[in-house]
Amino acid sequence: MAERQTATYLNERFAAAGLRPLTRFGQNFLIDLNLLELIARSAEMRKTDVILEVGTGMGSLTTFLAKAAGAIVTVEIDDNLAQLSQAELEQFPHVKQLHVDALKNKHTLAPELMDSVRFAMEKLGEESRFMLVANLPYNIATPLISNLLVCDTPPDRMVVTIQKELADRITAAPGSKDYGALTVWVQAQCRPEIVRIMSPQVFWPRPKVDSAILRIDLQPERRAALPDLKFFHETVRALFFHRRKYLRSVVCSGFKGRLDKAQVDAALAAAGYTGGERAEQLHVEQIIGLTEHLRQAVISASES
């Protein structure tokens, strides 16, 4: 296993197969064995857990996951890597390989992913939890994390390697430049925590930016307290769509056709705002409260 983690090994293996790592698929492989172990350890997996891995690559992280979890669903878009990793993973009957694009489109996961996860969870029984553990392709990290939180069965935990800049956005505090729709969407239902910052040297080939291992723990009671998840998701995106604009203006444009200006002013006042605030100043609980006032206003407006 250890030899499979070196840049020399990967270089030779790719060259022998006549391949090159593809930038368009975010093919930067972790070559530090300790970090692969850290990712697996941070997930605190049990033998009844189902793990989704997006980006099988050569199957190195998959091997760690297979040793700790009850079932693995690993997804790879690249024909050549899907083939190479198949040989490595054949020894694990509880690893299911899917050879598809993990995203059907920007807002939807490929249906095979959650179908396979649900099937594995049923087999493993009531105790089973679902987690995403992956060294993610950076170009799909945001939609993947975001879309998984829309699912009826969201992951109990995600432990992912992503760009540091994205980890900073997910863990940001109100008022900071990184604080935005993604921060609020994740923090309203989960507790995110940066486990480790990683320099480009721990990857082959080296990416241009720093990376981070991020652990995101679902908080089911917080998620259950959001009465309409879809409405919340859309509202948060609308609130941060024009970062420089004041609350009244972003709410008016986000709710155009559903609330008139007087109704917007009434909803803002009921939530305790003048409209002269900016969304980025409001902490997550305040945005949850404001969204609920807007939801009630939309319901009343549609009934009148």
Ligand SMILES: C[S@@+](CC[C@H](N)C(=O)[O-])C[C@H]1O[C@@H](n2cnc3c(N)ncnc32)[C@H](O)[C@@H]1O
């Ligand atoms: C950062 S590499 C990680 C590989 C391996 N897990 C590791 O840790 O070394 C990302 C992997 O995701 C695959 N990938 C990229 N886009 C994908 C997509 N849309 N769906 C599924 N796999 C994808 C790439 O081909 C690549 O193998």
